[in-house]
Amino acid sequence: MAVLVSGFLSGYNGSSSASETTSLAQQVGNIVQPQLDKYPNVSLGVAVGVVQPGTNNAIATSIFYFGQLVDQNADPIPLDGATEYEIGSVTKTFTTTVLASQIQERPWLLNFFTNRIFPQTPTFKGQRTMIRDLADYTSGLPDTNRNGGSTRCKVSGGTIEDCYDVDLMFQHLSDSNFSALQFAPGTQYLYSDLAVALLALAEPVLADSSNRDRLRLLAEWKAMVGSILLEPLRMKSTHSFDPLFDPAVLPQGYTLDSSGGIIPGLNHNTSWPAFIGAGGIVSTPNDMMIYLEYNLGVLDTPLNSLLPTLHTPATTVTGPNKEQLALGWFIGTLPGSSPSIPLIGKNGGVPAFNTQVYFAPSTTTGVFVLANTSGIVDVRTICSQVMQIINGLPPTAAGSSDDQP
Numbered sequence: 357m358a359v360l361v362s363g364f365l366s367g368y369n370g371s372s373s374a375s376e377t378t379s380l381a382q383q384v385g386n387i388v389q390p391q392l393d394k395y396p397n398v399s400l401g402v403a404v405g406v407v408q409p410g411t412n413n414a415i416a417t418s419i420f421y422f423g424q425l426v427d428q429n430a431d432p433i434p435l436d437g438a439t440e441y442e443i444g445s446v447t448k449t450f451t452t453t454v455l456a457s458q459i460q461e462r463p464w465l466l467n468f469f470t471n472r473i474f475p476q477t478p479t480f481k482g483q484r485t486m487i488r489d490l491a492d493y494t495s496g497l498p499d500t501n502r503n504g505g506s507t508r509c510k511v512s513g514g515t516i517e518d519c520y521d522v523d524l525m526f527q528h529l530s531d532s533n534f535s536a537l538q539f540a541p542g543t544q545y546l547y548s549d550l551a552v553a554l555l556a557l558a559e560p561v562l563a564d565s566s567n568r569d570r571l572r573l574l575a576e577w578k579a580m581v582g583s584i585l586l587e588p589l590r591m592k593s594t595h596s597f598d599p600l601f602d603p604a605v606l607p608q609g610y611t612l613d614s615s616g617g618i619i620p621g622l623n624h625n626t627s628w629p630a631f632i633g634a635g636g637i638v639s640t641p642n643d644m645m646i647y648l649e650y651n652l653g654v655l656d657t658p659l660n661s662l663l664p665t666l667h668t669p670a671t672t673v674t675g676p677n678k679e680q681l682a683l684g685w686f687i688g689t690l691p692g693s694s695p696s697i698p699l700i701g702k703n704g705g706v707p708a709f710n711t712q713v714y715f716a717p718s719t720t721t722g723v724f725v726l727a728n729t730s731g732i733v734d735v736r737t738i739c740s741q742v743m744q745i746i747n748g749l750p751p752t753a754a755g756s757s758d759d760q761p
Contacts (some may be wrong), residue, residue, distance in 0.1 A: 441640070443638070447634060488542070691753070
């Protein structure tokens with residue numbers, strides 16, 4: 357399986373020297389390739405994007421490709437910068453970026469009570485969730501309230517089989533058996549797809565939409581992600597999962613069965629469309645490079661004004677491993693760094709894809725890893741170790757993380 361290297365510069369003229377790029381390619385290959393070699397008969401494709409300081413105060417970017425891919429019909433497809441991957445819960449950071457843009461001029465929206473928008477939202481001994489609680493993992497809502505769901509859902513002009521209907525999600529939201537808050541909002545950490553799914557549907561209402569049809573709210577959220585984030589950054593290939601077009605172009609992904617065997621994975625999460633706002637974005641290595649550069653603040657864009665809000669702890673609550681909780685992002689420390697290098701990250705996992713993003717604004721370094729597998733390739737360790745290498749540290753085991761797919 358060959359290693360391909362592609363430099364991708366978004367408005368910057370700097371680049372690594374040939375020897376530096378080759379050396380980094382070899383080091384990344386030494387981390388990734390042994391994982392793929394364990395499964396020579398499985399079409400696994402991994403993309404590793406790297407941002408780091410280059411020469412002459414410029415920014416150097418590279419994307420490394422490993423493996424091979426097939427489509428849903430087992431026909432070979434390209435593995436390159438235009439390959440589509442589902443990024444799972446990294447979607448949450450797109451949803452919170454929309455929120456960050458909304459609170460620039462109206463910061464009080466963070467304290468807006470969720471049940472003023474969705475009356476079904478449960479309370480805890482009379483205490484109500486606020487928008488901030490949905491965004492920083494302290495709402496108290498369970499991870500999911502699915503408990504089964506519809507077998508077929510219409511969305512975006514297509515049909516999702518084995519799905520979770522948006523209206524059913526709201527029926528379950530008012531049922532304490534499925535959606536009861538686990539603690540008083542804002543007081544503890546609990547990862548929740550349900551919370552961010554609600555946030556995504558609330559954002560159009562916070563933008564003064566009078567619409568209350570839930571699928572239309574989802575469509576309005578998609579439009580907001582596009583107009584607020586994707587279009588200004590020119591992330592032209594990034595979009596929410598489209599059941600009409602995406603299955604034909606997504607690579608076949610793989611997962612593990614109950615006995616540890618490798619099987620083809622679904623090309624969608626069964627919690628969609630209800631939870632698309634929490635995990636349903638599809639992107640490409642080229643677009644994820646733009647997103648990584650943006651979050652490092654190295655792009656010339658007015659959206660940089662949102663970064664302090666996104667990358668600063670949003671609550672004094674921390675996770676079990678003491679990571680700080682930002683709006684969508686987790687803030688920890690790069691393993692092995694001394695003095696400590698703050699590390700911001702988010703991962704995402706769906707049945708057939710896995711993603712990890714880490715970046716350190718203080719050293720202008722960042723890495724993303726995309727893989728068409730869930731549970732087979734360790735994207736978090738790959739991402740962490742490459743971050744260590746580009747920060748001059750020996751690669752070690754990835755540190756603990758509260759982050760979940």
